[in-house]
Amino acid sequence: MKKKKRISFKAKLLVYSLLLSIIPIIIISFFLNSEVRNTxxxxxxxxxxxxxxxxxxxxxxxxxxxxxxxxxxxxxxxxxxxxxxxxxxxxxxxxxxxxxxxxxxxxxxxxxxxxxxxxxxxxxxxxxxxxxxxxxxxxxxxxxxxxxxxxxxxxxxxxxxxxxxxxxxxxxxxxxxxxxxxxxxxxxxxxxxxxxxxxxxxxxxxxxxxxxxxxxxxxxxxxxxxxxxxxxxxxxxxxxxxxxxxxxxxxxxxxxxxxxxxxxxxxxxxxxxxxxxxxxxxxxxxxxxxxxxxxxxxxLASAQHITNILLIVGAIIAVLAVLVSFFMSTKITRDIKKLSALSVSMSEGDLTQQVTIKSNDEIGETGENFNKMAQNLKEMITRVADGSQQLSATSEELAASSEENLKASSQIAESIQSVASGTDEQNAEMNNAVDIMKEVLVNVEGVTSSMENVRHSIHQSAETASHGSQVVNQTVQQMAEIDQNVASSAEKINELKEKSNEISQISLMIQSISEQTNLLALNAAIEAARAGEQGKGFAVVADEVRKLAEQSSQSASQISDIITDIQKGINESMEMVDKGSDSTKEGLVLVNKSGAAFQDINDSVRKVTENIAQASGSMEKMKASIEEVFTHFEKVFKTSIGVNEHSQNVAASSEEMSASMNEVSSAAQELAKMALELEEVISQFKL
Missing domain, CATH: 3.30.450.20 (PAS domain)
Incomplete structure (x- = not known):
């Protein structure tokens, strides 16, 4: 590919400086010439x-x-x-x-x-x-x-x-x-x-x-x-x-x-x-x-004269700008060339070089940054080199470990295969035991059914005796509930009596406060009358307070009368509740005696029923025990089947693990190879 022609930074800087000096001069000359003409x-x-x-x-x-x-x-x-x-x-x-x-x-x-x-x-x-x-x-x-x-x-x-x-x-x-x-x-x-x-x-x-x-x-x-x-x-x-x-x-x-x-x-x-x-x-x-x-x-003559002077001055400024730009560009490009040489050395892998730039500007700062970058790269590559060596050693160890794990997984697979064979034999024996337990369970169920028929006949007799006892018990319970309700009513009436007494006390207190408020309002009205015109507003307020106090006293008096009537009714209710409570207690004694007679009959029937129930319960327990043993046999059988399946799965997993260990071993070898290649690349750098 044809190399692209580049324009040097020095040439660009000279062109830019020349433009920056000439363009303002042209603009200023244009405006000054126009202004001079107008002037x-x-x-x-x-x-x-x-x-x-x-x-x-x-x-x-x-x-x-x-x-x-x-x-x-x-x-x-x-x-x-x-x-x-x-x-x-x-x-x-x-x-x-x-x-x-x-x-x-x-x-x-x-x-x-x-x-x-x-x-x-x-x-x-x-x-x-x-x-x-x-x-x-x-x-x-x-x-x-x-x-x-x-x-x-x-x-x-x-x-x-x-x-x-x-x-x-x-x-x-x-x-x-x-x-x-x-x-x-x-x-x-x-x-x-x-x-x-x-x-x-x-x-x-x-x-x-x-x-x-x-x-x-x-x-x-x-x-x-x-x-x-x-x-x-x-x-x-x-x-x-x-x-x-x-x-x-x-x-x-x-x-x-x-x-x-x-x-x-x-x-x-x-x-x-x-x-x-x-x-x-x-x-x-x-x-x-x-x-x-x-x-x-x-x-235009005088304006042209001034324009000529401006052109001469502009030309002088342009020449000076070119000279200054040439000097500055030479100084700047010298430092830039140093940076370029350092970057070339770094690109070739030589990180031992440093650049020295004395200027206190952005280029000097860039030189320092280049030096820091070279030093940081040097340190980083050194750390990478150390890491690659460790990686190589670790990959070798990993390869060795993977081979040992491969051998161990093969042994585990053989052992699991033996366990799977043993569980197959155990499953056959457990299957025979389950069949025997099924026959025993069928015989026990027949005996239990006969005992249940006997228990049912006795139970009907017990129900007849129990019904009479239940009726008596219900009567006893209802009488007891009536007695409890009467007692509860007496308690509630007592509480109501106490609350009415408290309300009576509060009513008396309201009357007392109303009387004091009335007295204070009267005193305030007297003080307002003494204050003359300034106390008229306060006198009106005092009069309203007095009226409210009187209304409160009247309301409290009415409440007191109502409470007195309520207390009178409560006392009468208490007397009636006490009489009802006494009658209820007498009836409860008579009912308890009837209940005791029915209880004796019920106890006799219950004893017979209990004996039958004990025999039936023993059979039920036997049946339950047999069912539990049968259930345990089924669980053991299922567990044995599960163990067999898991053994086969473990065997398959062991085979898969062996394959994975083979892959790990291959990867470890590949990693060791890459570590060697990384060491070769790092060796190209001059540190």
């Missing part, structure tokens, strides 16, 4: 939020300034003093509705010109102010800078006017719009003009957001990340990477996932063929949102 992404997100929040704070501050300027303009006395003199473009003479018409506030009335000058001065000092305008409650309209409008223009119907009216007293920022004839994006800031609690119109300050693109462009997220400013409706207000997308819907970015992007959340999507992470951050300015755009590779 890096969170770090980028937090960093983006911080920087965007700083920019948002600056933009919010910028718009706060614009809002303050709008409020300041709305509270200007000239603006608040606007009236119906402000020109309205709802109807223009000579111009049809919808046609273009130039606005000339600088040339109109004094009030309108004054307001226009205020707007003009403000616009000159604030370059980002694209338009400064106002619409009055009467439909008048002033705008800086001057420009064309359309006939039929009613500021009160414009969204910016309605927004301000719906939210009076505060500046409202409208959605951005594109300026006519330019790429500028304008945002309107409108506020109501109020005087003495009345709304006189709405003032608007439109700001150009072109400068906002520069601010957004300065925001850096990582190395190449940037920020897009968009409205809630998805309109891009500023895209520093592509200005052509300004005031375009966000769908122009060709990133469908942005449609599902919620506020203050992140998604991963492709942009221009690269993986990006988009994160929205809400602005303090209502309706605006910042979208940070960062390449995913920037997140």
């Amino acid at each position: 890096t992404q969170k770090s980028y997100t937090e960093s983006s939020k911080k920087e965007i929040n700083q920019v948002d704070n600056a933009i919010s501050l910028y718009f706060d300034t614009i809002h303050e300027n709008a409020k300041l303009l709305a509270t200007n006395p000239l603006v608040k003093g606007a009236d119906k003199s402000i020109k309205s473009y709802m109807t223009v003479k000579g111009v049809d509705s919808g046609q273009s018409v130039n606005m000339t506030p600088s040339k109109n009335g004094k009030k309108e010109k004054g307001i226009f000058d205020v707007f003009s001065n403000f616009g000159a000092s604030h370059p980002n102010a694209a338009y400064v305008y106002m619409g009055t409650a009467d439909g008048g309209y002033i705008q800086y800078p001057e420009g064309p409008t359309t006939a039929g223009f009613d500021p009160r119907e414009r969204p910016w006017y309605k927004t301000a009216i719906e939210n009076p007293g505060k500046v409202n920022m409208t959605s951005a719009y594109a300026a006519n004839g330019s790429d500028s994006i304008i945002v309107s800031n409108v506020v109501t003009i109020e005087e003495n609690g009345q709304q006189k119109g709405v003032l608007g300050l439109d700001v150009d957001l072109n400068g906002l693109t520069g601010i957004i462009k300065d925001i850096k997220i990582g190395k190449n990340g940037y920020v897009i400013l968009a409205q809630d409706d998805g309109t891009i207000l500023a895209d520093p990477k592509n200005a052509k997308l300004n005031f375009q819907p966000i769908s122009k970015l060709n990133v469908p996932e942005l449609k599902n992007l919620k506020k203050d959340s992140s998604i991963e999507a492709k942009l221009n063929g690269k993986e990006y992470v988009f994160t929205t951050i809400s602005s303090k300015i209502k309706g605006w949102n910042y979208i940070s755009v960062v390449e995913k590779s920037e997140f």
Whole structure:
């Protein structure tokens, strides 16, 4: 058979150690890499939020300034003093509705010109102010800078006017719009003009957001990340990477996932063929949102760096684990080889070898156990060797003894055979004696039968005399029984009298106890009355006890009366019993005399009967003796037959024992042979 290829314990230990070191490193690296990526992404997100929040704070501050300027303009006395003199473009003479018409506030009335000058001065000092305008409650309209409008223009119907009216007293920022004839994006800031609690119109300050693109462009997220400013409706207000997308819907970015992007959340999507992470951050300015755009590779770069470090550390740990495992496996396998060599020696029968292992671990303990096992085997085999020698000697003795027993059993069988022959002759003689005893027994039975007839005739005469005597005896016995019954009745009546006396004494005692209980209950009621309210319950109990005592006394008195009547009846019964006893004794004397006369007659007949009975008894005894002798002869005959049968059985058993002894002798010889073989096997061990 082809020998199975084995893998060394050392190789297995190295493989297991390598797996135990590499697998945890791989698992830890996987989780750490995932955690590092998440942490890096969170770090980028937090960093983006911080920087965007700083920019948002600056933009919010910028718009706060614009809002303050709008409020300041709305509270200007000239603006608040606007009236119906402000020109309205709802109807223009000579111009049809919808046609273009130039606005000339600088040339109109004094009030309108004054307001226009205020707007003009403000616009000159604030370059980002694209338009400064106002619409009055009467439909008048002033705008800086001057420009064309359309006939039929009613500021009160414009969204910016309605927004301000719906939210009076505060500046409202409208959605951005594109300026006519330019790429500028304008945002309107409108506020109501109020005087003495009345709304006189709405003032608007439109700001150009072109400068906002520069601010957004300065925001850096990582190395190449940037920020897009968009409205809630998805309109891009500023895209520093592509200005052509300004005031375009966000769908122009060709990133469908942005449609599902919620506020203050992140998604991963492709942009221009690269993986990006988009994160929205809400602005303090209502309706605006910042979208940070960062390449995913920037997140992964730092995570990959940490992963590389982990791989290097893991490789170093794996190498160290292999070296340590190699050292430990070499040390362990050296001791295991010693144990293996010892086991080989033991398998070859050499029990003199011992192993020396200095380590204080399971292998060292196993070495000690191997040494103990070798020593125990040595001692056990030594004892087996001694036992095998004794077994050999004993088996030889057993063989010799079995041969002697075989000879003795043969002699016993011959003797038993002789006994069996003698018992056969004895059985024949006993059979003749039994026949003779049978004839004698038949003759005795004939004599006994004749004597029985005589005894029967005399017995009839005796029965007649005996009958009269029996009648007298029965009368005597009945009179005696009557006398005994009368005496017994007298004793029972005396006992009844004594018991009634005892009951009378007990009744007197109950009366005495009842009187004492009544007295105690009376005393208790007095003490309860002294105790007042607290003794009321006890007084009730005492009263009940007193009532029970009185009832007990009455019952005892009734019992005493009944006992007195019973005692009277008992005394009368005693007198009658005494009279009956005397009469019975007199009758008994007369009957005894009659019995004596019949007894004399019966005695005479009995004597004759006894003589006949003695003769008959003698014959019966003779018959019984003969039967007993006959029985003994039969028993002896049967015993002789049994002895003969047992002798034959013993002879057969002796033959069987001889055969068994032959088998024992053969077994003893076989046992001696096995003992020799065992000695040969034991001799193979080196002790």
